[in-house]
Amino acid sequence: MKFAVTADLHLSSKEQHPERYSSLENILEQLLAHDIGRLVIAGDLFDKSFNNYSAFDELVSNPRYTALQIDVIPGNHDITLRQSSFVARNVTIIEEPQLLPLCDEIRLLALPYMLDKSMGEILETFSSDLTEPWILIGHGNYTRGINITNPYESEGYMPVTSVDIERYKPRRVFLGHIHAQSDTGRIHLIGSPCGMDITETGRRRFLVYDVVTDEVAKHTVDTDIIFMNESLTIYPVDDEVTFIETQIARTIKEWDLSDEELQKVRLRVKVRGVSSDKRLVAETIQKGFAAVKFYKDEEPDLTDVDDARSGDFLFLIESVKQKLEALDWQADEVNPTKDEIFAAALKAIYGNGK
Numbered sequence: 001m002k003f004a005v006t007a008d009l010h011l012s013s014k015e016q017h018p019e020r021y022s023s024l025e026n027i028l029e030q031l032l033a034h035d036i037g038r039l040v041i042a043g044d045l046f047d048k049s050f051n052n053y054s055a056f057d058e059l060v061s062n063p064r065y066t067a068l069q070i071d072v073i074p075g076n077h078d079i080t081l082r083q084s085s086f087v088a089r090n091v092t093i094i095e096e097p098q099l100l101p102l103c104d105e106i107r108l109l110a111l112p113y114m115l116d117k118s119m120g121e122i123l124e125t126f127s128s129d130l131t132e133p134w135i136l137i138g139h140g141n142y143t144r145g146i147n148i149t150n151p152y153e154s155e156g157y158m159p160v161t162s163v164d165i166e167r168y169k170p171r172r173v174f175l176g177h178i179h180a181q182s183d184t185g186r187i188h189l190i191g192s193p194c195g196m197d198i199t200e201t202g203r204r205r206f207l208v209y210d211v212v213t214d215e216v217a218k219h220t221v222d223t224d225i226i227f228m229n230e231s232l233t234i235y236p237v238d239d240e241v242t243f244i245e246t247q248i249a250r251t252i253k254e255w256d257l258s259d260e261e262l263q264k265v266r267l268r269v270k271v272r273g274v275s276s277d278k279r280l281v282a283e284t285i286q287k288g289f290a291a292v293k294f295y296k297d298e299e300p301d302l303t304d305v306d307d308a309r310s311g312d313f314l315f316l317i318e319s320v321k322q323k324l325e326a327l328d329w330q331a332d333e334v335n336p337t338k339d340e341i342f343a344a345a346l347k348a349i350y351g352n353g354k
């Protein structure tokens with residue numbers, strides 16, 4: 001027995017964000033193709049700015065999908081969702097924390113988002129029922145171990161902690177809320193199935209869980225748009241054009257996208273460092289990424305590129321670069337990335353090269 005899980009679609013009006021509806025439709029189509037009968041949506045199906053659910057209702061009422069069971073767990077954006085708001089018969093709104101049977105004694109604890117509550121508090125109230133194996137699906141942060149923040153949400157509540165996990169021992173945990181996707185041990189941050197904005201980059205996914213084998217499979221969502229947000233570094237090497245072209249080629253290779261997917265890319269490029277010819281760098285980037293569209297037709301951002309004054313500091317730069325590469329360094333919200341450190345070093349070196 002398998003079910004699919006997604007989260008954070010943030011549906012708003014279809015006119016404003018048709019790509020979000022397309023993502024959902026693509027998931028439903030993939031469920032039909034894989035003969036999977038159930039989809040659990042782990043919160044924030046709708047954006048908080050939006051309270052007309054007709055387009056969703058209409059989509060899931062399509063005769064193609066009426067055999068699919070859709071369980072919606074409200075998140076912090078759609079905390080007020082009620083069963084009575086939907087006409088579609090295949091939609092169930094999980095208004096309260098609930099243990100749902102899956103198969104062979106395995107149960108699913110679905111936790112809608114609750115203001116000023118932690119998941120641990122709710123788990124406590126269910127503790128006598130949480131006999132293994134059981135699966136947790138909720139909407140909130142996982143704290144300790146995974147440290148990813150969601151820039152789309154300035155505030156993140158209803159955490160589940162590694163201590164809760166140790167205590168109640170769910171077999172798997174699927175969480176909505178953090179739009180980034182991550183799988184660490186039994187903790188799965190599902191991720192949004194469609195990039196909300198330029199910060200949510202790359203291919204998106206939904207998950208399929210096999211209740212019998214305990215396997216979690218990742219399925220790529222065929223989205224209308226694939227956001228990419230890249231940064232390049234420049235400094236006055238002999239041939240800045242080739243230097244940038246090499247970085248562009250590597251970047252596109254790392255995307256590992258098909259030609260069809262490349263058409264969907266909306267790209268933002270930020271350049272850091274020091275250049276002896278900014279205009280040439282900008283043109284090289286435009287040419288190098290000619291196969292894709294820039295996000296909102298933005299130009300590459302070279303505002304952080306300083307002008308190279310006289311002085312040959314390449315030996316110094318190479319030495320900084322090697323030292324940085326050898327450094328065991330973890331970037332996070334507080335600590336900059338190695339690229340950012342390197343850019344700061346370039347500024348320091350060239351800023352003094354009068």
Ligand SMILES: [Mn+2]
Pocket residue numbers: 043044075076077139153176177178
């Ligand atoms: Mn949320």
